Amino acid sequence: MRKLAPRLISAIGLLLAVLVLNFLLIHAAPGDPVQVIVGDMGGASPQLIAQMKAQYGLDKPLPVQLGLYLWQVLHGNFGYSVYFNMPVLDLILQRLPATIVLVLSSLILAVVIGTLLGIFSARRPRGILSHLVTLVSLFGFSAPVFWTGIMLTILFASVIPIFPVSGMFSVRDTGGFFAQTLDLLRHLVLPSVTLASIYIATYSRLARAAMLDVLGADYIRTARAKGLSERRVVFGHALRNGLIPIVTMVGLQFGQLLAGAVLVETVFNWPGLGRLAFDSILRRDYSTLLAILFFSAILVMVANALTDLAYRWIDPRIGGGRTRKATKTPAAPGSKSPGPAKG
Template sequence: MFRYIIKRLVYAVILLLAVITLNFLLIHISPGDPVETIAGSMGGMTEELRAQLRTEFGLDKPFLVQLGIYLGNVVQGDLGQSYFFNAPVTSLILERLPATLLLVIVSVLLAFLVGTFMGSLAARRPNGLLSQLVTILSIVGYSAPVFWTGIVLIILFASVFPIFPVSDMRTAGMDDGGWAGILDVAEHLVLPAFTLAFVYIAQYSRLARASMMEALSADYIRTARAKGLSETIVLYKHALRNAVLPVITMLGMQFGNVLAGAILVETVFNWPGLGRLAFDSVLRRDYPTMLGILFFASMLVIIMNQLTDLAYRIIDPRIKA
């Protein structure tokens, strides 16, 4: 297991460097100029000041030189200085990262637990009412864009049923500490987390239903029932342990999609996370901040993929061989 982990870590580092290089290339060949964006926000700028800014930002150097300098800085843990916020990119990301991780982790857990539970129940009676509801939910979940779901929830819970807050992470003036602060954050988290989780609840429930039905038709399930084991043990100890593997695979593969969806959700609900920071950075052509966010997002996706592989080896002993 130790050799396996070391091998996966080496692959992860190589992949991360490749992703950083590709991100750097795509951002620098995309339309837009950070200096011109700054000039526009200031209402104009002299050519001398433009040249000074390009030199200060390193934009006057050849592309390969810029890439080499950036990779060297990243290896040393330096993600650069934000053009717009005039602050270290690392500090900006670390300031916003907890809010994004809270939103993403709660959404992923909600989608995984609810989707797997619904799919498992639906598999017991494939032609029952719950199974039909899971099918309808999956169709609606695939069809509804994340931002549309968020807007509908805002209209519903801001105008029709004003139950949950629809903006920000905390109530203005609320103390961050204590149970009151925790409950306030949880109340603000309900709508963004459900919006982000809704589409994945639909996917996981459908996948869990199909996988559970396949597991229930296997020979070892008939053997377990023949031994006189209770239906609960047969379903949740024997069948579910194998049926949940495709769901875990899907969860690991879609973690990047969840992060991408978080950008839209954070923008709709004004959630102060990396998604909102990424949106502002794209509008302002803030290259270092954009690259820093992509770096952290890529690292989170790679870590999630490694954890998915490890979870496979823990859940299914056959994979250890």
């Protein structure tokens, strides 16, 4: 409980800082929702513009707007979406599951494939597979996710029409739960592969470097000397220590995954928070954009907390409990304490 309280206080302070900074940065940008609405209407009188600004609270000074916004968020009210014409919280809850499905599937795909490629290339550092992993890594680092998404869309829309290239479900009713799940997985293939492509390169190089370091350790040579199979040595002994830098990178890159989801969801028209953020930016929908940034910060904090738990599962010595203090055994009555050994 003593360790949980400081983390909870720091998390609350971080979320408050996120709210304040995002509010100030967004309101510092030119334009506002009223100007977008007036532009779509083809113009409006100054009286109508002033009335609309008063309706959305944009006529008040910026510190007053910030105070009112923080008070509303404290009570669970994230405002009303000007563009989508519905409460922001309901809108976020509708789009959040799609983003979580996309990000988690991409993360699992990147970690599993990247780690396996790194392990196999580390076993033979000068082999063909190792050079192939290096080439794949260079391509993954060089290709932007939106370009990869566009290329996959062209490939699977016209050349090899196997997977859907837009949306999360088919328009027609596909039947029961099993059929809908299968339809979701088919729509998920291209967005998740696109988002995972750059991170597969990252984890493959990181896993290769970590496994090369671990495979040269003394306890690995001892395990091989005992006659253990190579598979048990690699996956049973070396992989556990080699996973520590990979787990660290997962916690650090979760925020980048959410940022990359904005581009991927826009390319594939995936109905998640990324697509919602893109539309909110174009329409200057302040309330919706602020809520997206707030919930994204919560997701990143949850990912960091899960990373800490993964550390303790991989290596119980990390963040472990209290260490026992060395106690000195009292000498027997009348005995002398041993002095330094004479050489």
